[in-house]
Amino acid sequence: MASIDGDLLRDRLGDRYAAVEVVPSTGSTNADLRESLTKGAADRTVLIAEEQTAGVGRRARTWVSPKGSGLYLSVGLRPHGVSFTALGSLSIVAGLAVRAAAERLGVDAVLKWPNDVLAGPAHAKCAGILAEAIAGQDAAVVLGIGLNVLPLGENVPAGAGGLPATSLAEQGATATDRGEVAALLLAELDDRERRWRLAGGDLTEAGLLGEYRRHCATLGQDVEVQLPDGTALTGRAADVDPAGQLQVDVADGRRHTVFAGDVVHVRPA
Numbered sequence: 105m106a107s108i109d110g111d112l113l114r115d116r117l118g119d120r121y122a123a124v125e126v127v128p129s130t131g132s133t134n135a136d137l138r139e140s141l142t143k144g145a146a147d148r149t150v151l152i153a154e155e156q157t158a159g160v161g162r163r164a165r166t167w168v169s170p171k172g173s174g175l176y177l178s179v180g181l182r183p184h185g186v187s188f189t190a191l192g193s194l195s196i197v198a199g200l201a202v203r204a205a206a207e208r209l210g211v212d213a214v215l216k217w218p219n220d221v222l223a224g225p226a227h228a229k230c231a232g233i234l235a236e237a238i239a240g241q242d243a244a245v246v247l248g249i250g251l252n253v254l255p256l257g258e259n260v261p262a263g264a265g266g267l268p269a270t271s272l273a274e275q276g277a278t279a280t281d282r283g284e285v286a287a288l289l290l291a292e293l294d295d296r297e298r299r300w301r302l303a304g305g306d307l308t309e310a311g312l313l314g315e316y317r318r319h320c321a322t323l324g325q326d327v328e329v330q331l332p333d334g335t336a337l338t339g340r341a342a343d344v345d346p347a348g349q350l351q352v353d354v355a356d357g358r359r360h361t362v363f364a365g366d367v368v369h370v371r372p373a
Contacts, residue, residue, distance in 0.1 A: 120290065120294040133156065141238050152176065155171035170256060172282075173253065187304070190305025195218050195235045196316055196348040200319070215316065215319050216322050219234065221233075224270055230270050233249055249289070253277075316348075317344060320344065322350070323343065337360060338370070345361065
């Protein structure tokens with residue numbers, strides 16, 4: 105399997121990003137970029153690894169990152185003019201970019217709130233997203249994306265709620281060259297992140313909320329939301345607000361706003 109050609113990728117992306125680096129291996133691209141941002145790395149710096157030995161997803165879960173099988177990248181952003189509270193909606197922005205790139209490769213993909221991309225008739229997980237704000241930095245955030253391009257092999261653990269893993273190749277992608285996939289994904293992210301930034305982080309003003317609602321498989325589902333404090337909320341996923349927060353209608357008629365949590369789809373509406 106071919107390695108990602110950093111020079112070719114930079115040529116494809118032009119001036120969309122300040123820096124694009126491809127490394128053979130690292131523990132975690134998010135961890136590396138967090139450190140780089142604290143040391144003054146430029147806005148829109150991209151780090152891609154051929155493999156991660158300590159890839160991490162939400163809530164410190166391990167993200168399986170075997171060499172040459174997937175796209176493991178992080179983007180360091182300094183969206184000046186966007187409030188700290190709006191940074192959480194970057195997961196929505198990244199999810200839309202991944203879904204659009206998959207669609208351009210002929211793969212039917214949908215979004216699962218807040219940070220998963222599902223593909224194929226069985227809605228298996230092909231990508232995960234982790235946005236991390238940088239403490240002590242003014243509106244600095246690392247946006248990590250793990251996308252399965254080629255089959256991961258056997259014994260890959262299921263995701264939250266028992267979601268099985270899949271890849272673009274297993275879902276019939278028209279191209280599986282990881283450099284090409286990276287160029288498509290980063291171009292889609294560039295377009296949406298710029299619109300999001302100009303809108304001050306407001307998904308509606310950026311024209312992204314409607315797009316997300318159209319492609320979010322969580323909406324209309326009966327869900328169980330596992331909250332950060334260890335409690336769970338059950339109800340019907342009704343909407344996503346302009347800040348990217350999930351609106352859940354519970355049995356007593358109240359509507360709860362969920363900023364963070366793991367969602368399990370109980371059954372289709």
